[in-house]
Amino acid sequence: MEIEKTADGSYTLFVPGLDEHYHSVKGALTESEHIFINMGLKHSCAENPHILEIGFGTGLNAFLTSIEAKKGKRNIFYTTIEKYPLDMETIKLLDYPDLIAPEESELFYSIHNAGWNSPQTVSEHFTIEKIEGDFTEYRFREGYDIIYFDAFAPEKQPEMWSQKLFDxxxxxxxxxxxLTTYCAKGAVRRMLKTAGFTVERLPGPPGGKREILRGTKITINKTENE
Structure with a gap:
């Protein structure tokens, strides 16, 4: 595992075995803010959303979401699943609190120090449930308002991108x-549509990918029109 500085000054991790980065080298922070916060959380009409993140990784998405929860006074319950949790030494080297919000450093480390497999409230508006497990085998309960789909790319982890899982x-x-994801490949877009999502191709983050995807579950109108 290697730490690399991205174009916006934030850091990401490179996994030599997969030849893959955890975030875009064009800007780790810029990518997360755009795809998951701006196009995901801020787009949701849920008053107190329950979020599911596929791939906890560095905890960047969770940290940004916890900050937004405080700003908007939205009580967020955040469930995230990760098969290979990172060690605290690596987390500290990424230096996210100093770059993003030094005043929220305690919150960042509370998220990472929260125990696995049981919900823990780490701030007034943010409760996190970290699941150490395999997304492809885990059975989630119903009732999510937002899904951050942040798995490694389909060509690196094809088992994470199947029709069965999107269904x-x-x-x-x-x-x-x-559901928001950085991947705008045609195959992924078609799987989302087949699963039932109304899919939008949206502009990607500044300096990054040209397009991203957002899928919305709209079943009431479809039923009425049939």
Missing amino acids: SLFSILNENGI
Whole structure:
């Protein structure tokens, strides 16, 4: 595992065995803010959203979400699953609090120090449930409003990008729930549509990918129109 500085000054991790980065080298922070916060959390109409993140990784998405929860006074329950948790030494080297919000350093480390496999409230508006497990085998409960799909790329981890799994994610979303992902490949877009999502191709983050995807669960109108 190697630490690399990205174009916006934030750090990411490079995994030589997969020849893959945890975030975009064009900007780790910029990518997360755009795809998961701006196009995901801020787009959701849920008053107190329940979020599911596929791939906890460095905890960057969770940290940004916890900051937004405080700003917007939205009570967020955040579930995330990770098969290979990172060690604290690596987490500290990424230096996210100093770059993003030094005043929230305690919150960042509370997220990472929270125990696995049981919900823990780490701030007034943010409760996190970290699951150490395999996304492809885990059975999630229903009732999510937002899904951050942040797995490694399909060519690196094809088992994470299957029709069966997207069907399952669609089934556990609330009506008008949304899924956002950095991957805009045609095959992924078609799988989301087949699962039942109404899919949008949106502009990617500044300086990064040209497009990203957002899928919305809209079943009531479809039923009425049939």
